[in-house]
Amino acid sequence: MAAVYKALSKTDSKKDDETKTNGMFKENRQRVLMLTSRGVTFRHRHLLNDLYSLMPHSRKEAKLDTKTKLYQLNELAELYNCNNVLFFEARKGKDLYAWMSKPPNGPTVKMHVQNLHTMDELHFTGNCLKGSRPILSFDAAFDKEAHLVVLKELFTHAFGVPKGARKSKPFVDHVMGFTIVDGKIWIRCYQINETEADKSKSIPEGDVPVEEAPKKGRSTETSLNLIEIGPRFVLTPIVMLESSFGGPVIYENKEFVSPNQIRADLRKSKAGRFNRRSEAQIETKSKLGDMGLTTYGGRKNPKDPLDNQVLFA
Amino acid sequence: MAKAKLKQALAQFKGVDQKLERQKRLKKQAEKKKRSKAVDEEVELEEAEDGEDDEEDGGVELDLEAINDSDSSSNNEELTNGAGEDSKDDADGVDGVDGEDEEEEDIPFSDIASIASEDKGDIVPYQRLTINNITALQAAHKRIALPYSKLTFSQHQTITTAEPVTIEDVDDDLNRELAFYAQSLSAVKAARGLLKAEGVSFARPADYFAEMVKSDEHMGRVKAKLVDTAASKKASSEARRQRDLKKFGKQVQVAKLQERDKAKRETLDKINLLKRKNEPDLFDVELEDTATTVKKDRNAKRTSRGGANGAPNKRRKKDEKFGFGGKKRFAKSGDANSSADMKDYSVAKMKGRRGKARPGKDRRAAGRD
Known part of the structure; x- marks a missing residue:
């Protein structure tokens, strides 16, 4: 209740600003509803748990029972005051699709999740505070195409922890990387490790004596390095809808081949061999029949008038 | 106002989604607008619409949002309409995204034959229709973008x-x-x-402790795994070293044996060479006289039967086995020789002049520790 009051009082005080900015909030306020469909495997569930631990501004919900009436998610999001939905849909107990949406009327994107590795199975030594705010690092390729720009915005909203979010910590100790390679989005999470630079290390760096002087002045020279935390996964955007879990399709990935298709093709390619062989068999049989070499069916040779059976009948 | 409230209550009772309804209405309007292309009329309609919304929502807070919403959605309508007919055709909503429908949308290549290899026999390649409504995407981005x-x-x-x-x-x-x-x-x-x-x-200060993403238990597992891998690496390298050593040792042994064999062969060769050199001339043969031959033969016969001293072979063997002759008694008793032996005699001992007294038992025990 207190949070609601706080929020209300804040908006009241800043109402003038808001009207100035054409109705847009000056602050970055995000809340993410996070849930899966039925039929997820343990890895999918662990991924959700990992993301939940990394995103203090998220709310985990029970599994959604339906896979067709996804517009129900809009109501759920409204119920929990969430303006982002991250929905993991499992198909056939093996394929995972991620839906990311901005209810009530933002765009929706459906992505295929591949190369999924949870924190548990990746034995990475990195660790970060639960609820610290990440730095989001985007590839410059995100600004190249219209659908990627939208995707970047959606990622920023969903994965970036807003300032002053509930349960968030005031330090920055991890970074999330989003990179586009091969038309897919690769996501990594690293811990930021700050260490005091060794003096022995700084001496060979400072070849020029002029540069060395200011370095000595700053006693707190630190070197940064990253340690991976996990999880790892790769997203392939499939389709974008104009509104939240509905509306016209505004983008469709031409290159995406559904895993069902791949499996079916594999099966068909195996079946193809059998079909070719059986066809060849039938062909030989018919050829032999045409030459009158088969016992049953095919062309019969005309009786020879000099055959013993004809001559001595 | 009372009427509006009643309307609202009715709508709630029926479970009508106001936003959806409104969107539908807006869509219709947009279509109408497209047909008539009367801009002024549209603005009027919009205003009327907004007025209605105000009544329905009955809130000031939501008012702003409502205007915003309607504006943006109408914008989108315009944009999508302007963008071309393809988006209209595919605007079936969510259903169009499902797996079954995807296959219907696909069209097979016309030039399968040129691509198809032997193994691809029955595969019908598909090509997805490209939808990339850039204007709509830009509008969507504009709608959600943070300032x-x-x-x-x-x-x-x-x-x-x-x-x-x-x-x-x-x-x-x-x-x-x-x-x-x-x-x-x-x-x-x-x-x-x-x-x-x-x-x-x-950076998080070193003395700031709070719950981490990975629990201590998890980190313990990670550490154990690290230790495990390090240990296994070390063990494998050690094993490899041992194996190499063993292999090398064997080689050394074999080499040594071969060397020894070689040396032996060489010495034997040398001896043979020397022997051959010292050998008398084979063709310098001299005949023995008969008497010596007979004597030698007899001697040989005797040695073959009874050994060197003439005893028969069996008796000799039995003597070796069971002992032979003489009495066994008093073999260990002293005799003249033993009593005359002064090997162990010491004057100092006989006179009681000892070098050092043996220390007591306790002291010996203490000294041993």
């Missing part, structure tokens, strides 16, 4: 690299991960500077 110019960096904390990350081979794990790492590291460096400039605390 980055008005936000401080610490409010969004997003960094985009200056250059797109290029990775030649996606399957080259090491280089790919290195590129990701480099991207994140550069972002961290940039963000650190920006945050420091804004005066926001960056």
Whole structure:
């Protein structure tokens, strides 16, 4: 209740600003509803748990029972005051699709999740505070195409922890990387490790004596390095809808081949061999029949008038 | 106002989704507008619409949002309509996204024969229709975009690299991960500077303890795994060393044996050579006289039967086995020889002049420790 009051009082005080900015909030306020469909495997569930631990501004919900009436998610999001939905849909107990949406009327994107590795199975030594705010690092390729720009915005909203979010910590100790390679989005999470630079290390760096002087002045020279935390996964955007879990399709990935298709093709390619062989068999049989070499069916040779059976009948 | 309230209550009772309804209405309007192309009329309608909304919502807070919403959605309608007919055709909503429908949308290549190899026999390749409604995408982005110019960096904390990350081979794990790492590291460096400039605390102080993403138990498992791998690596390297040593040792042994054999052969050869040199001339033969031959023969016969001293072979063997002759008694008793033996005699001992007294038992025990 207190949070609601706080929020209300804040908006009241800043109402003038808001009207100035054409109705847009000056602050970055995000809340993410996070849930899966039925039929997820343990890895999918662990991924959700990992993301939940990394995103203090998220709310985990029970599994959604339906896979067709996804517009129900809009109501759920409204119920929990969430303006982002991250929905993991499992198909056939093996394929995972991620839906990311901005209810009530933002765009929706459906992505295929591949190369999924949870924190548990990746034995990475990195660790970060639960609820610290990440730095989001985007590839410059995100600004190249219209659908990627939208995707970047959606990622920023969903994965970036807003300032002053509930349960968030005031330090920055991890970074999330989003990179586009091969038309897919690769996501990594690293811990930021700050260490005091060794003096022995700084001496060979400072070849020029002029540069060395200011370095000595700053006693707190630190070197940064990253340690991976996990999880790892790769997203392939499939389709974008104009509104939240509905509306016209505004983008469709031409290159995406559904895993069902791949499996079916594999099966068909195996079946193809059998079909070719059986066809060849039938062909030989018919050829032999045409030459009158088969016992049953095919062309019969005309009786020879000099055959013993004809001559001595 | 009472009427409006009644309307609202009725709508709630029926479970009508107002927003959906409104969107539908707006859609209809947009279509109508497209047909008539009367701009002024449209504005009027919109205003009327907004007025209705106000009545229905009955709130001031939501008012702003409502206007915003209707504006943006109408904008979108315009944009999508302007963008072309293809988006209209595919605007079936969510259903169009499902797997079954995807296959219907696909069209087979006309030139299958040119591509199809032997193994592809029955595969019908599909090509997806491209939908990339850029105007709609831009509108969608505009609708949700944060006002980055008005936000401080610490409010969004997003960094985009200056250059797109290029990775030649996606399957080259090491280089790919290195590129990701480099991207994140550069972002961290940039963000650190920006945050420091804004005066926001960056690194977690060493004495700040709070719940971590990975629990202690989890980190313990990670550590155990690390130790395990290190240990197994060490053990394997040790085993390899031992194996190498063993192999080497065997080689050494074999070499030594061979050397010894060689030396033996050489010495034997030398001896044979020497023997051959000292050998008398084979062709310098001299005949024995008969008497000596007979004597030799007799001697040989005797030695073959009874050994050197003439005893028969069996008796000799039995003597060896069971002992022979003489009495066995008093074999250990002293005799003249033994009593005359002065080997162990010592004058000092006989006179009681000892060098050093043997220490007591306790002292001996203490000295042993």
